[in-house]
Amino acid sequence: MSAPEIEGAHSGAVPLYGQRFAEDTEELFREMRRDHGPVVPVLLEGGDPAWLVIGYREAHRVLTDGQLFARDPYRCHGPDYVPPQAVGHVPGMLMFLDGQVHARRVGAVAAALAEVDQFGLRTDCERFADRLIDAFATAGEVELIEQYAYRIPVLVVGGMLGLPDSQLMAVAQDMKTMSDGRKEAIDAWGRFIATMTRLIEIKRARPGRDVMSRLLGYATGVTDDELIQDILVVISGSQENTANWIGNTLRLMLTDDRFALTLSGGRRSVGQALNEVLWEDTPVKATPGRWATGDTELGGRTIRAGDVILVGLAGANADPRVRPAVHGDSGGNHAHLAFGSGDHGCPYPAPELAEVMAQTAIEVLLDRLPDVRLAIPEDELEWRPAVHVRGLSALPVRFTPAYVVEGG
Numbered sequence: 329m330s331a332p333e334i335e336g337a338h339s340g341a342v343p344l345y346g347q348r349f350a351e352d353t354e355e356l357f358r359e360m361r362r363d364h365g366p367v368v369p370v371l372l373e374g375g376d377p378a379w380l381v382i383g384y385r386e387a388h389r390v391l392t393d394g395q396l397f398a399r400d401p402y403r404c405h406g407p408d409y410v411p412p413q414a415v416g417h418v419p420g421m422l423m424f425l426d427g428q429v430h431a432r433r434v435g436a437v438a439a440a441l442a443e444v445d446q447f448g449l450r451t452d453c454e455r456f457a458d459r460l461i462d463a464f465a466t467a468g469e470v471e472l473i474e475q476y477a478y479r480i481p482v483l484v485v486g487g488m489l490g491l492p493d494s495q496l497m498a499v500a501q502d503m504k505t506m507s508d509g510r511k512e513a514i515d516a517w518g519r520f521i522a523t524m525t526r527l528i529e530i531k532r533a534r535p536g537r538d539v540m541s542r543l544l545g546y547a548t549g550v551t552d553d554e555l556i557q558d559i560l561v562v563i564s565g566s567q568e569n570t571a572n573w574i575g576n577t578l579r580l581m582l583t584d585d586r587f588a589l590t591l592s593g594g595r596r597s598v599g600q601a602l603n604e605v606l607w608e609d610t611p612v613k614a615t616p617g618r619w620a621t622g623d624t625e626l627g628g629r630t631i632r633a634g635d636v637i638l639v640g641l642a643g644a645n646a647d648p649r650v651r652p653a654v655h656g657d658s659g660g661n662h663a664h665l666a667f668g669s670g671d672h673g674c675p676y677p678a679p680e681l682a683e684v685m686a687q688t689a690i691e692v693l694l695d696r697l698p699d700v701r702l703a704i705p706e707d708e709l710e711w712r713p714a715v716h717v718r719g720l721s722a723l724p725v726r727f728t729p730a731y732v733v734e735g736g
């Protein structure tokens with residue numbers, strides 16, 4: 329796909345849409361770095377100019393300087409500004425707030441999540457993983473992205489929030505419908521609001537030992553509408569990102585000899601594969617938009633007040649200034665930017681909870697279906713054509729039909 333002609337700072341801008349950006353990320357980042365350096369002029373779908381930061385040092389600076397690189401576009405553009413559609417701006421949503429208001433809301437979310445018992449979480453993950461596997465174990469084949477990876481995080485996080493078991497599967501399906509932007513998404517959103525409104529009423533009347541009850545205690549001065557938006561960020565962030573972490577790691581383990589899933593292949597640990605994916609195929613490829621509040625210099629580029637900036641976490645992770653020429657083994661190196669950084673980074677303890685979910689989901693799957701293998705050639709797997717996320721459209725597998733756990 330060729331870029332429309334553009335003059336000035338964005339001449340030669342790279343289109344940040346289309347199949348090329350989905351498929352060829354590694355090669356594309358190499359080309360971008362060669363032709364433009366660490367800060368790349370790009371065009372968003374719809375033709376709006378933006379900057380994609382793919383230098384590690386520059387990305388770190390943008391992520392951690394919330395004064396100069398704002399999340400709230402109205403801080404530099406005023407109330408009548410219409411942000412480019414492609415940056416996914418939703419007014420009032422956690423990710424697009426700054427300062428005290430943001431700190432109060434994200435602080436409440438983090439405090440409520442911090443009380444989750446991680447041992448109990450692992451047990452819950454095992455229970456849900458077994459239940460999902462029971463549904464396809466005897467079939468000998470399944471598509472793992474929709475039937476497994478996307479379901480586990482919502483079942484687990486929905487349970488943490490205090491939703492009854494009987495509602496979890498419907499919420500998981502609605503979240504996937506919304507994430508895919510299917511035509512039924514509006515109905516799914518309506519059901520999500522109704523379910524959460526009812527949950528808030530129940531937990532306000534009779535608080536329990538769940539995340540929603542704690543959130544109601546911590547989130548003082550937050551309206552119910554805002555609370556529902558924050559819960560949406562928690563559930564959708566955990567679903568989309570953890571699902572793609574699970575899916576991308578399974579792809580790595582099923583296709584790379586170093587992780588061959590046979591006894592003779594010398595099975596590497598799931599933990600190593602999960603960490604490697606955070607470097608090589610990180611689930612959040614680029615963050616939502618930020619806006620420069622003043623003129624500045626970044627990676628040799630002049631950024632003007634009001635410019636849109638996306639931080640390319642995948643590009644920053646691949647920056648040769650921080651990665652050895654042969655990526656090979658990311659081993660125990662956790663300096664990747666997969667969870668962002670700064671005020672808007674994935675709030676502690678969410679990365680730890682996500683790791684428990686992803687690791688348990690993969691371990692249970694491999695224990696239950698030890699000879700699981702791809703059902704199609706590796707080069708027929710397709711990445712979703714998305715700017716912000718890196719995840720497979722589908723991961724079809726085959727395996728020897730297995731027994732079903734009694735009452736699982």
Ligand code: HEM
Binds near residue numbers: 666
């Ligand atoms: C339990 C699972 C998870 C929960 C509850 C969760 C929650 C959140 C929340 C609430 C935010 C918004 C922070 C803010 O803007 O103030 C966030 C941001 C973020 N999360 Fe997570 N997350 C989870 C899993 C993951 C995973 C698995 C990844 C990737 C490997 C990830 C990567 C990110 C990134 C990169 C951001 C920041 C993007 C930016 O700069 O705006 N998250 N997460």
